Amino acid sequence: MVFWKKLFSSSDAVNAAESTRLKEDLFNLENNDSSQPQIIFSTEKDIDFYELEELCDRVGWARRPLRKVKKAIEHSFLVVSMWEVTGKKRRLIGFARATSDHAFNATIWDVVVDPKFQSRGLGKAMMKYAIAQLRSADISNITLFADPQVIKFYQRLGFILDPEGIKGMFWYPD
Amino acid sequence: MVFWKKLFSSSDAVNAAESTRLKEDLFNLENNDSSQPQIIFSTEKDIDFYELEELCDRVGWARRPLRKVKKAIEHSFLVVSMWEVTGKKRRLIGFARATSDHAFNATIWDVVVDPKFQSRGLGKAMMKYAIAQLRSADISNITLFADPQVIKFYQRLGFILDPEGIKGMFWYPD
Numbered sequence: 135m136v137f138w139k140k141l142f143s144s145s146d147a148v149n150a151a152e153s154t155r156l157k158e159d160l161f162n163l164e165n166n167d168s169s170q171p172q173i174i175f176s177t178e179k180d181i182d183f184y185e186l187e188e189l190c191d192r193v194g195w196a197r198r199p200l201r202k203v204k205k206a207i208e209h210s211f212l213v214v215s216m217w218e219v220t221g222k223k224r225r226l227i228g229f230a231r232a233t234s235d236h237a238f239n240a241t242i243w244d245v246v247v248d249p250k251f252q253s254r255g256l257g258k259a260m261m262k263y264a265i266a267q268l269r270s271a272d273i274s275n276i277t278l279f280a281d282p283q284v285i286k287f288y289q290r291l292g293f294i295l296d297p298e299g300i301k302g303m304f305w306y307p308d
Numbered sequence: 309m310v311f312w313k314k315l316f317s318s319s320d321a322v323n324a325a326e327s328t329r330l331k332e333d334l335f336n337l338e339n340n341d342s343s344q345p346q347i348i349f350s351t352e353k354d355i356d357f358y359e360l361e362e363l364c365d366r367v368g369w370a371r372r373p374l375r376k377v378k379k380a381i382e383h384s385f386l387v388v389s390m391w392e393v394t395g396k397k398r399r400l401i402g403f404a405r406a407t408s409d410h411a412f413n414a415t416i417w418d419v420v421v422d423p424k425f426q427s428r429g430l431g432k433a434m435m436k437y438a439i440a441q442l443r444s445a446d447i448s449n450i451t452l453f454a455d456p457q458v459i460k461f462y463q464r465l466g467f468i469l470d471p472e473g474i475k476g477m478f479w480y481p482d
Contacts, residue, residue, distance in 0.1 A: 206411035233407045237380035241415050265479060274481055282473035293477040299456035302476025303467040305439060307448055
């Protein structure tokens, strides 16, 4: 339960700061009754890969080698996860990550929200949280590649399609 | 002259390997007369930022804080530079870099070729070199954002525009 340890421990300054930040990230702050589900966002990279795989299964993504998923998360500049927390139980319900040069550009990949939690504004809240994290790191150019069915979702978040005619291009091996 | 030191030193295994690799990267291998200009590609990150700034000036790019350029290069997965080498002189004539999660995706940024060296196939050769480097690192999804005037250039290299309707999107701060 590394996540909880990191979330609530105040045994050192870093963990205390992290704990404070995460508590401020509560999506549903008005609800202080711990028996009621709350939504929490985290930037903790230490995610259970099997739990993440289950989340990705729920949206029908093709499975990827866990070794490569682990490496990709380690080398992502930002990892964002969204949790439903009820009492002492927590469940991973959303995920996104971003690569970056730590200076100018970031690219967001692997945005996923549990289907049972979609259409409630939670994906939007998670993306706003991710954007806020990247902005706080002084990244000014936040980019992504959007599947056709989610273009409007990102437009509502302020993402611009093909700005000034700039086009996304992909190279795949033969 | 760190570049030359790294290019020709065989004082340790890493440098020797780097040296061998770079020698194999000679664009103009049939020309062994060192008094004739040769084109060399390098993945060395230790680039003179002022020399890079001069190259970017030559194509009319807006200047960026060197502190941020340094940070971006440090945190790029791949840095590719192209040099014209005549005898003991070398001149930076091309540059590109890529961010990556080291596992699945890479995004190429800041592709620049000295205007005096354009229209000779050197930009294409540099990009092929960059793609080969990313492929050798087992990156299968190589992406970029292309300005309208260079879309055909990238298409000739095998990059696909908006594959399966996937669209490039940008978020900028207000």
